[in-house]
Amino acid sequence: MTTLPRPTTTLTADDARRIALRAQGFLGAPDRRAGVRGVLRHLGAVQLDTISVLARSHELIPYARLGAVGRKTVEAAYWKTPAAGASAAPHAFEYWSHAACILPVEEWPHFAFRRRAYRNRPHWNHQLPDGVYDQVVKQLRTEGPLTATELGGAKRTSDWWDWSGTKVAVERALMYGEVVCVERRGWKRVYDLAERAIPDALLHDELDDTECVRRLVRLAGEALGVGTRADIADYHRLRGEQVDAVIADSGLVPVEVAGWSKPAWADPVALAAPPRGRHRTTLLSPFDSLVWERARTERIFGFTHRLEAYVPKQKRIHGYFAMPVLAGGRLVGRVDPAREGRALVARQVTLDGAKAVPAVAQALVEAASWVDCTDVRVERVDAPELREPLTRELAHLLG
Secondary structure (H helix, E strand, C coil): CCCCCCCCEEECHHHHHHHHHHHCCCECCCCCCCHHHHHHHHHCCEECCCCECCCEHHHHHHHHHHCCCCHHHHHHHHHCCCCCCCCCCCCEEEEECCCEEEEEHHHHHHHHHHHHHHHCCCCCCCCCCCCHHHHHHHHHHHHCCECHHHHCCCECCCCCCCECHHHHHHHHHHHHCCEEEEEEECCEEEEEEHHHHCCCCCCCCCCCHHHHHHHHHHHHHHHHCEEEHHHHHHHCCCCHHHHHHHHHHCCCEEEEECCCCCCEEECHHHHHCCCCCCECCEECCCCCCCCCCHHHHHHHHCCCCCCCCCCCHHHCCCCCCCEEEEECCEEEEEEEEEEECCEEEEEEEEECCHHHHHHHHHHHHHHHHHCCCCEEEECCECCHHHHHHHHHHHHHHHC
């Protein structure tokens, strides 16, 4: 059994919550000069998902921290230099981290351990026809960036998971690191050879597994501010024993958090100055790294959160894409949004009492403006007596 070092600091639960909020970019003035790329570097990973209600999740992440940043600006920040056009080197790459994520391109060397693991994987869910892998690489080398469809077809049938041999090959090449996604075109990945897309200084797998994992543990600790072993492992989906092997040398320091049943580790920079500043009021994507781990969200915020998009409709409690509402450093409710023409529709609203009404109204109006809606309409409120106050507050804010 591993002997843990003695905690250097004891934090209250509120200390830990504020440290986490600041680490995730929700407490203090946002770094607008660094913009979307700054958010990506700060978080270390931005999760991707196919669901698009107000916007896709990778757009909602910077919006939640920076406010109404243009959606084209978001895409350009991830993939290319706006002034240089589509041929410029991307500032990010897609890979498996917490899930399918956008990652800062400078972290390419630190995912060598995962690329090696995929290359050594004994079996795959999809069969790879003979010769197709080499053909895909050759086609990309000859023709430049292409989608799976342009390479010869993404699917064999209409079934989502029934990939063509070409799609299997190019996704395998992406896992191995021979190919990268250089942009998204209508949500389709555009693939190119890593040797063309990744800067030469970064295009290597020289770091051993220990060095890679140590870096990701440190990055997770910085992005979380403070977290348990499980929190830190979950951020980039490492195994607990991988974290155990490197955490003592990661630069993180052991701390004790009141009310937490497990030992914790913190970023020493986060401990050096008390978290202060203005709290952000916003809707959060269910895939936001502030809330993507349910146990941590319950521990820090006392808020039980579950994505219900894949739950049968009749069994949903809060709605298809219920978005937590952050205000004053607390999670004060949730909204299941939709869009109908120029109206943002709150199909279902859950409020943590009457005190949450102004914050939820503010979050809805700001989100509506961001997605170019001119009206907000409320359909259901879990506490019927709060429907009229919420409607009145929305009318006031909309003017």
